[in-house]
Amino acid sequence: MSAVATKKDTSAKWLEQFELTAANRLGAANTSVLEKQKQALAEFAKTGIPDKKVEDYKYTNIRLYLNDEFALKGAATKLRQSDVRHLFFGGHATIVMVNGRFVQELSSLKNLPREVVVKNLFSTYKETESGAGAEFNSLFTEKASPMALLNTALAQDGISINVPKGYNCVGPLHLLHISIGTDKVLYNPRHSIKVGEGANLTLIETYRSIDLGEKTFINSVTEIVVEKDATLNNYILQEEDAKASQNNVHQVSVGESGKFNSVTVSLNGALVRNDLNVAINGEHAEIHMHGLFIAKDGHLIDNHSLVEHNVPNCFSNELYKGIIADGGTGVFNGKIFVKQDAQKTNAYQSNKNILMGENSTMNTKPQLEIYADDVKCSHGTTTGKLDEEALFYLQTRGLNEAVARKVLLGAFAAEISDTVKDTAFRTLLEGRLQVHIV
């Protein structure tokens, strides 16, 4: 294990680099973004990289995966589109990020409707029009996590996607993240997604690696606004190299009658930590959050979710399922806050896990805080071995133990992958599940 970073070291080293690059990054045009970044860095410095002593990281000591040996920039890569094409699918418009940076030449945006505006997020902040950058970091009303603060401070690249009012974007948009290289690097991509009033978008994020030679850490933040009557389907596949780690924060705000459907599938990576924070800010909004993870030997998959019911008459449903191999560790923490005014809230949460070995570990914690009195809320969690009776039943039909196991685990996983509406992505998922379920 590499040396544990101290608070002082990490903030000091990265702060230095921040100061050096800040001016070139944003230019003189945007002081508001720079100001927010400075504040975030100062805030981050108070805790540094979170370890077990920070409540939300009790089971996930980020310091075991990230320290100040990680540089903020890796060597340039020379990928051609032919090197990444196999990671495209369904003919979907694809935005390619390599090592946390948007690479226009590798992207395939010919199928992107001209109504949908995709830009480099930080280039929009350089624009001189007033108010540029006002949206940056605007969704973090509560205290952001140390990792989100770190991203806010150090982010230099990322994507801005804007679907205008009333526009129904039929084809999904694929945001492909590729990790590649031989340097120990921390990347801080930052995205901003806005689905305007009455508009629709399906955003598919995939995280893959190509010939990764060193440990990498993606510390990503995506701010998402789903406006009134808008719908966002947000599908995520995390299948990086076993050397790669990521902390992925999705900060979501949903407006009146808005719909947000997320499916997060985590199949590989030394550490995968997801924070999915959804604030429901308009009445009659509907939220579905699905998750599936396979934690392999030595891997840690941690899903933290937060649903804030701030207003009445909304619905949220959450189902996360985990398969934890021998030696693997899973974490689920699901918070639901129902504010005092949020009457007639329906909020449901369920977490089901299968432990495959003697040394499989699952830490699960449902957390409901309800301050309204006229609500329907429930939560439940089950963690156990694969059903022996079902295994025997299938064996008596001629399926050997390995095949029977695969059939049962496949069915367990399918409950999540079946919620994906885009056929091409669902097919991709099913194929990847076949590979990872053993």
Place this chain on the structure above:
Amino acid sequence: MLEIKNLQVSVEGKEILKGLNLKVNKGEVHAIMGPNGAGKSTLASVIAGKQDYEVTGGSILFNGKDILELSPDERAKEGVFLAFQYPIEIPGVSTINFLKTAVNEIRAYKGQGPMEAKEFLAMLKEKQKLVQIDTNLTGRAVNEGFSGGEKKRNEIFQMAMLNPQLGVLDETDSGLDIDALRIVAEGVNKLRSKDNAFLVITHYQRLLEYIVPDFVHVLYNGQIVKSGTRELALELESKGYDWIKKEFSEIPA
């Protein structure tokens, strides 16, 4: 075909089968009757290869092969089928899908290639008709939300699809109304041939009115204490099991 010799089986240290002998030939239907707790279901489970049972003595030969050495799926591939007393529900796994896997696994074991989709569908259609089960049920997750009768019919349907040499029916009649019982029994009767055999385990004589056995055995206290023909079942029906219990309770285990 099936030869069980001096079979002794324990569950968690308790002896359930205490030297059971049984021989079943091709083309025969044997009924195993007996009071609750006699060891009937244990016998069915041990033949199928359930792990919770410890075989402490004796042997089970199937076509001359010692199947106690085989895993449950290998026994199935050799031609043994167990219709469960309590068929379980398996969410997310459709009967048709896993049967396709099962059929091809069994074929691979016999050195045959996978079945053509067209052929499989034709067989599916034919066997569904045989047990009067709807595509609606077989296309759904195994037994999920099925009634008791539908679950049992699904067992016989699976047996028809896998076409075993030996079908072990563990209290297939329990929980069935008379109509469901008749459908299930008719299904079994249609599957009877000179090349296969059935072991019908039941508490009541009722099922045997529909599936007429060649031999009837009474299992009591872990042993077969009486064997006979169909008349023995009728005698048990009229007299109950008490006379068996009285007559054989003195037998030392």
